[in-house]
Amino acid sequence: MLSHEKVWAAIDALASHNGLSPSGLARRAGLDPTTFNRSKRVAGDGRPRWPSTESLAKILEATGEGLKSFAARVETPDRVTSPALPKVPFAGLSDVTEQAAFDPTGQPQGTLWETVTFPAADNQSVFALQVSGDNLLPLYRQGDVIIVAPSSAVSRGDRIIIKPSEDHLAVYTLLQRTPERLNVQTIGDKPEKIAFEHSAIEWTARIIWASQ
């Protein structure tokens, strides 16, 4: 799993790699210089505070860092004794849409999968998909990488992938879950509401992370 300490350590490592302090990195990304201050990484009552995905996206864009290399930093690869990073299956979204790339439970199978390191693989089964084309705009752009967890519970508002029994998989936003069906909305310029009977769904998976 991603941990609070690992994510903040990766931000520190990214700043250091670019010859910046955390505050300098925030400034370069157009954020407030105090955004990544150590004093703001833990709330007053001791609860860990996390950077938003928007902030992470901005510093990745500002530094030209990709998701794969940032994910590698999460495990502080500079450490000599660092253990081997967990790897997750990686493929193009269009490839897995058109080919038989999953088993009936939504786990990757077949030969088209490569691997990338991603720390969230510590305790759960996940895979990575690279977006191609612009049919998922404005949410996801070409080249974005999404991390998907087939075993993760889904709830209202989640971005999810649905593999219908009789159709190709696709990305949706979950609107409502009832005992009979999943009500979802397509992603794109003209969102449409669709209902899937549970019996017509082979598997679902939740998008837990995206590099944008």
Place this chain on the structure above:
DNA sequence: GCAGTTGGCGACTTGTTCAG
């Protein structure tokens, strides 16, 4: 003087709850 950091505070967004 400048850059970096800390801590307080408020604005803003998002999620949750609940009444109608």
Place this chain on the structure above:
DNA sequence: CTGAACAAGTCGCCAACTGC
């Protein structure tokens, strides 16, 4: 189901401090 009220969380602004 909808909308209002509330809670939670993140970020930006600010003043003060430290080190070079």
